[in-house]
Amino acid sequence: MALGCQQSRTEAVELYKSMLRRNPSDPETLRLLGVAYAQIPNLNSALRVLKMALHYGPDMPETSNNLGRVFQELRQYDDAISSYERAIEQRPGYFLAVNNLGTAFAALGRHEDAIDQYRRAIELNPDYPEALGNLGVSLYVLGKNHEAIEYLAASLDLQPHSIEALSNLAQIHAHLDHHDDALKYFGIALGLAPYDASLHIGIAGVFHKAEKYSDADRHFRSAIDIDPDCAEAHAALGSVLEELGRLSEAAVCYRKAITLSPRHPAYYLNFSRMIELRLDDSLVSSMFELENEIDTLDKSAQIDLHFALGATLESIGEHERAFTHWIAGNALRRRSDTYDENGSRSSIDRIRQAFPTVSHKSDAFAQDHAIRPIFIVGMPRSGSTLVEQMLASHPKVYGAGEVSDVRDAMKYANINSRSAAYPILLGSWTNQDFNEFAQNYLNRLAARSANSGEQRLISHITDKMLGNFQHIGLLHRAIPNAVFIHTKRDPIDTCISCFSLCFRQVEYAYDLGELGRYYASYNRLMQHWHSILPTNTILDVRYEDTVDDIEAQARRILHHCGLAWDDTCLQFYRTDRPVRTASLVQVRRPIYDTSVGRWRPAQEILQPLLDGLAYHPEENWR
Numbered sequence: 001m002a003l004g005c006q007q008s009r010t011e012a013v014e015l016y017k018s019m020l021r022r023n024p025s026d027p028e029t030l031r032l033l034g035v036a037y038a039q040i041p042n043l044n045s046a047l048r049v050l051k052m053a054l055h056y057g058p059d060m061p062e063t064s065n066n067l068g069r070v071f072q073e074l075r076q077y078d079d080a081i082s083s084y085e086r087a088i089e090q091r092p093g094y095f096l097a098v099n100n101l102g103t104a105f106a107a108l109g110r111h112e113d114a115i116d117q118y119r120r121a122i123e124l125n126p127d128y129p130e131a132l133g134n135l136g137v138s139l140y141v142l143g144k145n146h147e148a149i150e151y152l153a154a155s156l157d158l159q160p161h162s163i164e165a166l167s168n169l170a171q172i173h174a175h176l177d178h179h180d181d182a183l184k185y186f187g188i189a190l191g192l193a194p195y196d197a198s199l200h201i202g203i204a205g206v207f208h209k210a211e212k213y214s215d216a217d218r219h220f221r222s223a224i225d226i227d228p229d230c231a232e233a234h235a236a237l238g239s240v241l242e243e244l245g246r247l248s249e250a251a252v253c254y255r256k257a258i259t260l261s262p263r264h265p266a267y268y269l270n271f272s273r274m275i276e277l278r279l280d281d282s283l284v285s286s287m288f289e290l291e292n293e294i295d296t297l298d299k300s301a302q303i304d305l306h307f308a309l310g311a312t313l314e315s316i317g318e319h320e321r322a323f324t325h326w327i328a329g330n331a332l333r334r335r336s337d338t339y340d341e342n343g344s345r346s347s348i349d350r351i352r353q354a355f356p357t358v359s360h361k362s363d364a365f366a367q368d369h370a371i372r373p374i375f376i377v378g379m380p381r382s383g384s385t386l387v388e389q390m391l392a393s394h395p396k397v398y399g400a401g402e403v404s405d406v407r408d409a410m411k412y413a414n415i416n417s418r419s420a421a422y423p424i425l426l427g428s429w430t431n432q433d434f435n436e437f438a439q440n441y442l443n444r445l446a447a448r449s450a451n452s453g454e455q456r457l458i459s460h461i462t463d464k465m466l467g468n469f470q471h472i473g474l475l476h477r478a479i480p481n482a483v484f485i486h487t488k489r490d491p492i493d494t495c496i497s498c499f500s501l502c503f504r505q506v507e508y509a510y511d512l513g514e515l516g517r518y519y520a521s522y523n524r525l526m527q528h529w530h531s532i533l534p535t536n537t538i539l540d541v542r543y544e545d546t547v548d549d550i551e552a553q554a555r556r557i558l559h560h561c562g563l564a565w566d567d568t569c570l571q572f573y574r575t576d577r578p579v580r581t582a583s584l585v586q587v588r589r590p591i592y593d594t595s596v597g598r599w600r601p602a603q604e605i606l607q608p609l610l611d612g613l614a615y616h617p618e619e620n621w622r
Contacts, residue, residue: 449461
């Protein structure tokens, strides 16, 4: 179905219709008319005419293949599959139909079946770029990333000017955080199609992930200039502006995205987490209308809508209704995601057992490194972003945020933190092993400050990957001058706050019982670190204490980090730096206490969490 301009397609329809006046039952002319209708597109007419062509020429595999394409465009996948299979039965070497059969399976999520068909098409025609590219995409969906890149690259070699091949290859590299490769392929594609809004959105997304905000902003705006009605571009630009603290501009973008695509719950979710909506806001009415049609949405959209409704209802004081939506949204997420609770908690318990003590050698490399890392650890929603924003306001501190540098340095050292061998294998490490790990980590961290264009003389860099609480033993052993700050908050407030947010990768937060048990495991490990590490190695900072007296806590934190007092730390909400965590809106405002002692549901609803925490009011969780 080669595509031409709209005028030529319409002319083709008229040409074939005139030919049929002389011979109305000619199957080939009927087939060509059906193809021309499909290209306009007028799918219903295409379907009608192609069925006529098949009636008059039942042994033409091209007609069955074309009919399959139309069925597929109409999302009638079973009929599409039957049509493709009929074409292949009539012509076993028909590699076009074999590839199309694979695309129908892929559309149904049957990627293993799709891969079988793509491989069969490639056997029939090894130089068939579409099948090579489709195979790469399905392999990527199944997590076989390196093999996917191999086939997509082979497809691109055969069609170096294919926008689709370039874009697919760029998107996979972007997913793998291969930013340079992703930018390269998107750049080539944009050179070929500079007015393709989707390509500007794609390259802007890579720049956004790489924290190159001005480039991301520029390309999202280019996409909007090209296609002003592209809701995706408006929403993505809103996300960039939100992280930069330009909240009023972000709100305008989100509203525009919702106006353009009112049945897209992710846009409501973005907006509701940033703005406390009023009951009389038209967006609230739109959300409630969409709630009445929630069963028509796919599962991911239903999850987004539940959390958007929860945030909105909470902001207007409808706490019980809000919690009902959080329960529903988390239940949907739990059914669609796998979480190995026993494996997760066992790995934390192994760490406690493997570190009865922690010591370090006097010649450790990190002792003399120019950069001193500040590890901020704890549970999500415990005040960690507030602490980092205070520190990042200090003239000698760079706030790196939630970075993967510890994990990446562990990979460099051939450590898999989820492996049963970790952390026991650290017992065989030499001082040189620890030094190499430390150097790799600190070089990664220092590069973040260097690449940010900072002109200040930086002495400390924060790493706010909260899950690093599991690696405190390794980090203290390898980097003796590292600073550890542990943010804490009332455990029930912490867990309810986690439960109320649409976290994408916090798997333990989707079920109240699992959440409570994870918190208990985390708490036991933190108590263990306190018991075996030198006094004052880890500074506990309670959120409630910070809200009560921010200056006193700020002074404690700076003293613990070996930093001189600076008044700018109290003006943290004015600090101009990107923030990407769930608290990105809150840290743009002065300190407030509305999150202390937050509303809680009835005890029978909360009981699984309480049981998981093994919580007793008289127990000292402070």
